[in-house]
Amino acid sequence: MAATDAQSSLRHAFGNVLVFFILILIGVLAFSIRLFSVIKYESVIHEFDPYFNYRVTQFLSKNGIYDFWNWFDDRTWYPLGRVIGGTVYPGLTLTAGTLWWVLNSLNIPLSVETVCVFTAPIFSAFASWATYLLTKEVKGSGAGLTAALFLAMVPSYISRSVAGSYDNEAVAIFALIFTFYLYIKTLNTGSLFYATLNSIAYFYMVCSWGGYTFIINLIPMHALLCVVTGRYSSRLYIAYAPFVILGTLLASLVPVVGFNAVMTSEHFASFLVFILIHVVALVYYIKGILSPKMFKVAVTLVVSGGLAVCFAMIAVLIAMVASSPTMGWSGRSLSLLDPTYASKYIPIIASVSEHQPPTWPSYFMDINVLAFLVPAGIIACFSPLSDASSFVILYIVTSVYFSGVMVRLMLVLAPAACILSGIALSQAFDVFTRSIKFQLPSLSVDSHVDAGGASSESVGPDDTVKTDKTEDAHKERTSKKSRKKEKEPVEKPPSKSQIKKRLSVLPLETSIIAIILLVLLGAFYVVHSVWAAAEAYSAPSIVLTSHSHDGLHVFDDFREAYAWLSHNTEVDDKVASWWDYGYQTTAMANRTVIVDNNTWNNTHIATVGTAMSSPEKAAWEIFHSLDVKYVLVVFGGLVGYPSDDINKFLWMVRIGGGVFPHIKEPDYLRDGQYRIDSMATPTMLNSLMYKLSYYRFVETDGKAFDRVRRTEIGKKHFKLTHFEEVFTTHHWMVRLYKLKPPKNRIRGKIKKTKSKSTPKTVSKRKGLKRNPF
Amino acid sequence: MVMEALLKIAVLFFFLHLSIPVNSSPSQHLQIINAERRIDLNSHIIKVYLTLKVENSGTSPTSEVHLAFSPAEAGHLAVVKAAATTGKKKKKTYVPLDVKSAEIPDGPNGTKFFAITLLTPLGKGESITLEVLYLLTHSLEPFPEEISQSEPQLVYFHDSAILLSPYHVKEQTTFIKTPSARVESFTVLEPTKQAGSELRYGPYDSQTPYSYSPVIVHFENNNPFAVVEELEREIEISHWGSIQITERYKLVHAGARHKGVFSRVEYQTRSGASGVSSFKSLLAKLPPRVHSVYYRDEIGNISSSHLRTDFLKSELEFEPRYPLFGGWKSTFLIGYGLPLQDFLFESPDGRRYLNFTYGCPLAETVVDKLIIKVVLPEGSKNPSAVIPFQVDQHLETKYSYLDIVGRTVVILEKRNVVPEHNIPFQVYYNFNPIFMLAEPLMLVSVFFLLFAASVAYLHMDISIRKRHGTEQINHVWSLAVIVMLVCNTFLS
Incomplete structure (x- = not known):
């Protein structure tokens, strides 16, 4: 016995070392697959939001943390400005800032930009390790490794974390998975240590991303599910109660969340479940100290009294919530609960392409074969169902729903899909390899130990589950014991025999073919992911390339x-x-802008939208009142760059019209169609956006053929009276205009006498415009 | 020794702005028999070739000839070189002469003097022909100061028709060469003659010392007025085999300021008539065998550049992000690596020295302020720079990758640098090769300690409870850690 014990523990140790090296390799893979953007393009910050984060990080690294909290940024939202320290999720910038500071104090003079560029790949490696830990808690380390490998190269996550994509999601996904891991860990062990760590991980998540509300709703949902399905245990209590208290306290330390952590509806679910879990705990406690008869009496007493109180409290709460117009929910959360909400009420949210619902191909693009493996993983989670696996099931179900509402939330789905696919694949391999082993006589000698060794990790959590079910009263103790590894060898023989019993041996040929097919499936996934990383998601979008x-x-x-x-x-x-x-513009050109991607002030954006959709003179007045000196438009008509301002123009009209009703969308549409050719409406052809985009465009080819809209433009020859072109880039993609200074008074007087009607309309428009300044 | 001799020649050849002016009065016995000035106004660096035939009409021999510059010229003077010519037309030989700043008490206010030291004193009645070259920067004043895109750039050039000289000048002529025949106006001081792109003032006879007669030439000059306001060249020496050079440019178009509209369509379709004074590409001459060249600015790579390399030189042709019109600015950074053995040598006394070219690699540009930073490897001592002209020198310390004591940086600063300053300079320093191993050894020891610590941790039981069954695991772990440790030691 002792010899086999030593042998198995050596095997176990060897397995651990192997796991360790595999995890390192997975980390390297996760990091390096995201470097395509650097290799194909350059080490540069991508897209839009990362530029803001980069700028904040620069400020942080230059001025220090205290100035960062107090930073009032006067470069944006002119003339309002923005309090960056209080409105930004600081997790990402603090992480990169700390990284930069550590490197520099070691005299490794990397620039802030380099650190920012590589933050996302580094955290992807962390995220895949966290996935390993989480899946290991659910179904053992085999599933963990598979899941980690899947996550290391899931295209959906790659799209948000390639080198240079310096956005909140880059660190938030790691924080999300790690928080879930710690929750499951606490649930499995009932250790307060992990519960505290869980709150800290949650704090990091709150620092990093607005998506933390997903955690603060999912964990209560799971706790509720456990309570409802009769799985309440003191471990659940330890996993949940400290998390809510500590987590909420820590979350309210983040300036951007602050009192929202206790005042908005996103967080109420956690408090309700918190109350509920205490009631349940009390009930269990009383049940423990009273005899069954007494308990029944007590139940009837408490239920009658307690219910009344509960209802009264809930009624008060609902009344309070209902008194606020949005029911205490923020616009983005509401649009999650009601997918049509945004398009009905908030065009700004709807105008962002990543807030649109995804199409079916995008599922295939983003999670690929995982979409087929997930159902198998769900089934695997049901046999047997444990606290941990029920959590994973809940996670996948909710995230599938959310990803169906908004494309960008596909990112939340990706880890869940990876975990479940990892479980599915590893279980499938388990079954197939075991049936092969059983049928090959030469291996059968080893198979005992092998089966034990291979499944020992995967059995671990199952054990605890079984003990949970059988020994209700002593479960806390046993689980504690099972946490200590000393218990494992004792428990192994029964679990081994159980597995053998359960084992449904498949025919050898079927198993071999199935394994080959699974490997092919995996290979297909790898090929697809590498392709997606290299081709689809590595373009930085500020520099475009085309192969001719x-x-x-x-x-x-x-x-x-x-x-x-x-x-x-x-x-x-x-x-x-x-x-x-x-x-x-603020990050690269270091100039003050009127509105930016933060979109916190709809009216301000609507003002700019109105100016862009107004005729030149009115637009000039709006811009002049905002002290604007230059107007920047993006025009893709010459080279065929489709996401230019003319294509976004209808959103400007909509958002502008939402606040300033004299801008009406139908004025810009001919028979419901948006067009810029000769059939376009005069309002469209006279709008500032049209004029600034197409000014002197006809002189390039003589016909003014727009390559994006594939048509000749409607009005070709026109002059600008209030704007002058100061710069146009090489491919005409960005055009800059300067506002001409106001005309001299004397000339204005002459004009007034000449035409009396113009000032009138202008003043009328001024009244309508309701300019906030 | 050989090196020193070479240096001496270089110093002789190239000398100006010496801090200690030579206080002497010019010999009144000298007179200039014939002076011929050729002023080349083709680029914004004005080249003036002055041929003087000097005769000693006095009694005592003299060995110094003085040149005088008006205050306006003196402020813009970049280089003054002089050479004595001997022989006839075909067999002319030039002997470079020493030029240094001088002061003459009785000169007119603000006049700046330079003294040319002759190799052999000029005896009574002897004469010598001197060739002087001096370069002026920032001396073309755009007028009109602001032009629109379609207009050519017109500039003023102020000078004197008569050579400013402390000596009596018997006969003199000035030729001014403009880039094209399009000269708007010029001051006429008979005899004056314009032929094509050449303007001739003179010959004038018998001018008294310090005669001055201002003239203005107003002409078209569309050559790029590329001025680097500040150039910082960082030369980082690594004894592992490479020299890394980083050049930070602040470029400006110093011509007539651009006014009003910039129309891309006009710029693209009518390239001959639109934006004639603007420039969009620049040429940098880099040393041969240059590698890993990059060209970027603070917001990322700039993709418009071409590198041509051959055995003698490398040429980097690059475009700033946008064409530069008058007054427009741009900043960028060029970096490249060079093989160490081409530039770093060991002198006979055991010191090492870097032999590198001073100046700016860009062709035809003026650098208002040039800062050269030579970053010596960590652990080098006693740096000293040998430069054939006057520069401001000081030392700094820079911390780069994993430095502990820091690297000594020799900083050489100079204002008003023109392509003529592209001559070699040397930085000597003492270096012990053992310092090359400092950082690798440090890394090795850090990793060693890390692994050793983890081995120790795995073998120690610091928990309060007793542990069972984990020793085996620990053994394997520590085995793995030891393997990594050994690998690490060998690899590094």
Whole structure:
């Protein structure tokens, strides 16, 4: 016995070392698959929001943490400004800032930019390790490794975490998975130590991303599920109660959350469940100290009294919540609960492409074969159902729903899909390899030990589950014991025999073919993920490339324009553009912008939208009142860049019209169709956006053929009276105009006498415009 | 020794702005028989070739000839070189002469003097022909100061028709070469003659010392007025085999400021008539065998550059992000690596020295402020720089990858640098090769300690409860850790 014990423990140790090296390799894979963007393009910050985060990190690394909390940024939302320290989720910037500080104090002079670029890949490696830990808690380390491998290269996550994609999600997904891991760990062990760690991980998640509300709703849901299905245990209590108390306290320390942590509806579920779990705990306690007869009496007493109190409290709560117009929910959360909400009420949320519901192909694109493995994983989780596996099931169900509402939440689905696919694949391999082993006589000698060794980890949690079911009263103790590894060898023989009993031996050929097919499936996934990482998700979107017959062509117009702005305009000049380009303008050009991607003030954005959709004179007045000096428009008509301002124009009209009713969407549509050719409406052709986009465009080819809309434009020859072109980039993708100074008074007087009607309409418009300044 | 001799020649050849002016009065016995000035206004660096035939009409021999510059010129003077010519037309030989700043008490206010030291004193009645070259920067004043995109750039050039000189000048002529025949106006001081792109003032006879007659030439000059306001070149020496150079440019178009509209359509379709004074590409001459060249600015790579390399030189042709019109600025950074053996040598006394080119690699540009930082490897001592002209020197310390004591940085600063300053300079320092191993050894020991600590941790039982059955695991773990430890030691 002792010899076999030593042998098995050595085997076990060897397995651990192997797992360790596999995990290192998975980490390296997760990191390096995200470097395609650096290799194919360059080490640069991507897209829009990362530029803001980068700018904040620069500020942090330059001015220190205290200045960061107090930072009032006057470069954005002119003239309002923005309190960055109080409105930003600081997790990402603090993480990268700390990383940078540590490196620099070791005299490794990496620039802030480099650190920011590589933060996301580093945290992807962490996230895949966290996935390993979480899945290991659910179904053993075999499933854990598979899940970690899946997560390391799931395209959905790659799309948000390639090198340079310096966004909140990059660290938040790690924080999310790690919080879940610690919750499951606490649930499995009942250790207060892990419960505390769980709250801290939750705190990090709250720091990092608004998606923390997912955690604060999912965990209560799971606790509720456990209570309802009669799985209440003191471990659940330890996993849940400290988490809510500590987690909420810590969450309210983050300035951007603050009192929202106790005042908004997103968090109420956790408090309700918190109360409930205490009631249940009390009930169990009383049940323990009273005899069954006494208990029944007590129940009738308490239920009659307690219910009345509960109902009264719930009624008060509902009344309080209902008194606020949005029922205490934020717009984004509401649009999650009611998918049609955003498109009905908040065009700004609806205008963002990542807030649209996804299409079926995008599921295949983003999670690929995992979509087929997930159902198998759910089944695997049901046999046997444990606290941990029920949590995973709940996680996948909710995240599937959320991903169906918003494309960007596909990111939350991805880890769940990876975990379940990992479980599915590893269980399938388990079954197939075991049936092969049983049928190959030569291996049968080893198979005993092998089966034991291979499944020992996967059995571990199952054991606890079984003990939970059987020994209700002593469960706390046994679980504690089972946590200590000393118990494992004692428990092994029964579990081994159980497995043998359960084992449904498949025919050898079937098993072999099935394994081959599964490997092929995995290979397909790898090929797809690498392709997605290399081709689909690595473009930084500020520099575009196209392959033509004469080689690679680079369109670097955005940076050309931003560089021009930063070097050739005054430091305090204000630049107006659609909000998409706000972050980039402040970060790359270092100029003050009117609106940016933060979109917190709808009216302000609507003002810019109105200006863009107004005729030149009215637009000039709006911009002039905002002290704007330059107007930036993005125009893709010359080279065929589809996401330009003309294509976004209808959103400007909608958002502008939402606040300033004189802008009406139908005025810009001909028979419900959006067009810019000769059939376009005069309002459209006279709008500032049209004019700024197509000014002198006809002189390029003589016909003014727009390559995005694939048509000749409607109005080709026109002059600008209140704006002048100051810069246009090489491929015309960014055009900058300067507001002409107001005309001299004397000339204005002459004009007034000439035409009396114009000032009248202007003043009327002024009244309508309801300009906030 | 050989090196020192070479240096001496270089110093002789190239000398100006010496801090201690030579206080002497010019010999009144000298007179200039014939002075011919050729002023080349093609680029914004003005080249003036002055040929003087000097005769000693006095009694005592003299060995110094003085040159005088008006205050306006003196402020913009970048280089003054002089050479004595001997022989006839075909067999002309030039002997470089020493030029240094001088002061003459009785000169007019603000006049700046340079003294040319002759190799052999000029005896009574002897004469010598001197060739002087001096370069002026920032001396073309755009007028009109602001031009629109379609207008050419017109500039003023102020000078004197008569050579400013402390000596009596018997006969003199000035030729001014403009880039094209398009000269708007010029001051006429008979005899004056314009032929094509050349303007001739003179010959004038018998001018008294310090005669001055201002003239203005207003002409078209569309050549790129590329001025680097500040250039910081960081030369980082690594004894592991590479020199890494990082050059940070602040470029400006110093010509007539651009006014109003910039129309891309005009710029693209009518390239001949639109934005003629603007420039969009620049040429940098880099040393041969250059590798890993990058060209970027603070917001990322700039993709418009071409590198041509051959055995003698490398040429980097690059475009800033946007074409530069008058007054427009741009900043960028060029970095490249060079093989160490091409630039780092060991002198006979055991010291090492870097032999590198001073100046700016860009062709035809003026650098207002050039800062050269030579980052010596960690542990090098007693740095000293040998430069053939006057620069401001000081030392700094820089901390780079895993440095502990820091690297000594020799900083050489100079204002008003022109391509003529692209001559070699040397930085000598003492270096013990053992310092090369400092950082690898440090890394090795850190990892060693890390692994040793984890081995120790795994073998110690610091928990309060008793543990069973984990020893085996620990053994395997520590085995793995030891293997890694050994690997690490060998690998590094």
